[in-house]
Amino acid sequence: MLQAHYQVLRPLTTAHLAQTMTLLCMTAAELRQQIDSELAANPALELVEERRCPTCARLLPPRGACPICSRPQSLTADDPIVFISPREDFYTGSRPNQEEAPEDNYSSAVEDLPTYVLRQIAPELPVADRPMAAYLLTHLNEDGLLEASLVEVARYHHIPLSHVEDVVRMIQHADPIGVGSASPQEAMLVQLEVLAESRYVPELAEEAVRCGMDLLSRHQYTDLARRLRIGTRQAQEIARFISENLNPFPARSHWGDQREASAPPMQVYHHPDILITHLNDDVNGQLVVEIIMPLMGTLRINPLFRQAIRQASEEKIDEWKNDLDRASLFVKCIQQRNHTMQRLMSRVVSIQQSFILNGEAYLKPLTRALLSLELDVHESTISRAVANKAVQLPNGRIVPLSMFFDRSLNVRTVLKSLIERETRPLSDTELATLLAHQGYSVARRTVAKYRAMEGILPAHLRQSPVYVPA
């Protein structure tokens, strides 16, 4: 029945194609903006009353029955229920005039680090300083460290250096604490300072970070002890405190020494574009996939407008006709987008079902190319649809949709559990053979890379490098 409905919108023009592609890339929040501006600009477009399912009270698309309550019997447990779920509240919240409540002002479902930080400091930040703060934040590297020279920033914005430093200080105290520091050392010093406000910090920790960074990172505790003029044991304790509580790279969640640069620039996902839940919250229930449509009600062409156009004056008629075409194109594109997302998710979820249910180790290798073949669309279509989207799993975790296409996540997870269960530190070579026994054949060098990705230290630094006294 849905098929039939969507067949109607076949005629493809290049404009249609281009706009569908653009819409496909958008997250729900971006889509919302797009729709808002289109509604405001085009009188031919209107938003009509929503429909709710009489049984479950879900919001429904304009036509067709409730996808949950009236699902066909023929569906097996492997076929997830996929439908478009209109939810305005999800993205707009209580929008205007409350600039201070960060959770209510969703500009995007996927927020990058600069935005995330800016949002935190915005309330205290004088408006005049915003451009400068924004400039600073855009010059963070992927570790959350600042790569710009403060002197130059000051000169460029014609602001005293001390003022720039004040703003940097504010940034450093925002959530990934230490973000915006010039070096790992500086970041850690800030973290110490903040930590000291709420809990005990070993006396010489600051001293150790200040002058013993080189030794700390190489785990040379005897030398460190000598430099601080304390006992080795005390030095080890300080080192342990530091490695457990401080993070030299604020944008990374875990601490590893010199990690290889594969950690993605941190992104904070506030709100998913897609929800995956169990039917009726029953853990064994069928999977239900909701593709968020950030809008109550439904978009359509205003029928009054269509009538009015017949009696339009000569000058106006071209303009109005243009509006009408735009509006109907827009509606078609939106529907096309939804249709594609629906087909895509249906397939992805049924392929990766065991990943969703059982965790990362069960992720199957899946490429966009394979999927494009199955769904009979171009590869780039899949790429666009997958990019920048966030999915909420039944367990509540919000992950990027691209995780479903991660080729090595399952191996990495097995590797992690292998290391967690080890009794003595295993070398990369040993790990590689162990993995091979479990059917994952990867090269020794690759094990090292995966280790680094997960922020796991090399074998000789892993277990008990620090002796923990009672």
Place this chain on the structure above:
DNA sequence: CTATGGCACGGATT
């Protein structure tokens, strides 16, 4: 000599 990280190459993926 062993373990590991850097660099770079080639094939797959986007």
Place this chain on the structure above:
DNA sequence: AATCCGTGCCATAG
């Protein structure tokens, strides 16, 4: 066409 990823080789540290 551009980018990502697994791997091999080599240098370096312990």
